[in-house]
Amino acid sequence: MEKSQDRKPAEVRKFEILYAATELFCEHDYHVVSMEDVAAKVGVSKATVYLYFSSKLELFFGVIDHAVDKLIAGLEEALTDTAHQSLAEKLDAAQQSLQDYAPIFRASQHLMSTGMPDNDFPPHVVATFMKKMHSRRGRLQEMFVNVFSKAQEKGEVRSDMNPEELATVFGTYGMLMTRSEVSYETAKEILFHGILVKEDKE
Known part of the structure; x- marks a missing residue:
């Protein structure tokens, strides 16, 4: 019972x-x-x-939808503009929010790569889900553009860099960092310092 x-x-x-x-x-x-x-x-x-x-797929999408909502709330808190926080500190806090929901995003990526039975893939459910995700990606992009723009104003980021492009690059790293085999410290090192050996100038 x-x-x-x-x-x-x-x-x-x-x-x-x-x-x-x-x-x-x-x-x-x-x-x-x-x-x-x-x-x-x-x-x-x-x-x-x-x-x-109504179906397992709808439940799965509901899980992802809920996780993304919580992620956005966590990122909004992590990226709140405070005078004493550096860009690196804000991105570290954002990374923690990403890691909190990494397992479900890995499950989502795995599902999309392996596919689903046709009878568990109703077009209207997928369409609604994708529309929501597109809107949320736009919100995430907007948040990081704002962070990089303000970092530029403070002199933390090169003035010749486009904040929108930086936000896109960080978003790509963010997706990589939800995969357990990619370390955050490695991704951050590449983002901040690149991969080329710096030549000593005499």
Whole structure:
């Protein structure tokens, strides 16, 4: 018998489902996780899970959507303009936010690279998800453009660099840094100092 048969507020129950699904998708391949697994982890029936998410793919996209929202909130806090914080300190804080959600983003990248069964890939769900992600990418880009622009004003970044291009480059590094085999310190070293040996000038 289901525990506390949906006496909880809908938003609380939905969060519990998302949280449980996040843990499962981070621990196991998408194709291995079932709606029954999610229901069991929450302590509800499978029917209850389907009240909130019509398919496993919609649930998976819901997990990513929730993670991105939390990531943006974390980045907004990390990148808040404060006079005493250097660009490096802000990017370090941003990196911590990225690492907090790296496992689910790795799961997403793995799923997209391996593909999904056609019957679990409804076009309207994918279209809605991609539209949301496009909007969020725009917000992330805007945040980092602002950070690099202000760093330029403080003399921390070369004046001949385009803040929009810097934001795009950092975004690329950010995606790489969600992969466990790429170290943040290595990526930051390349971004800040490049890869060429500097010649000593006499």
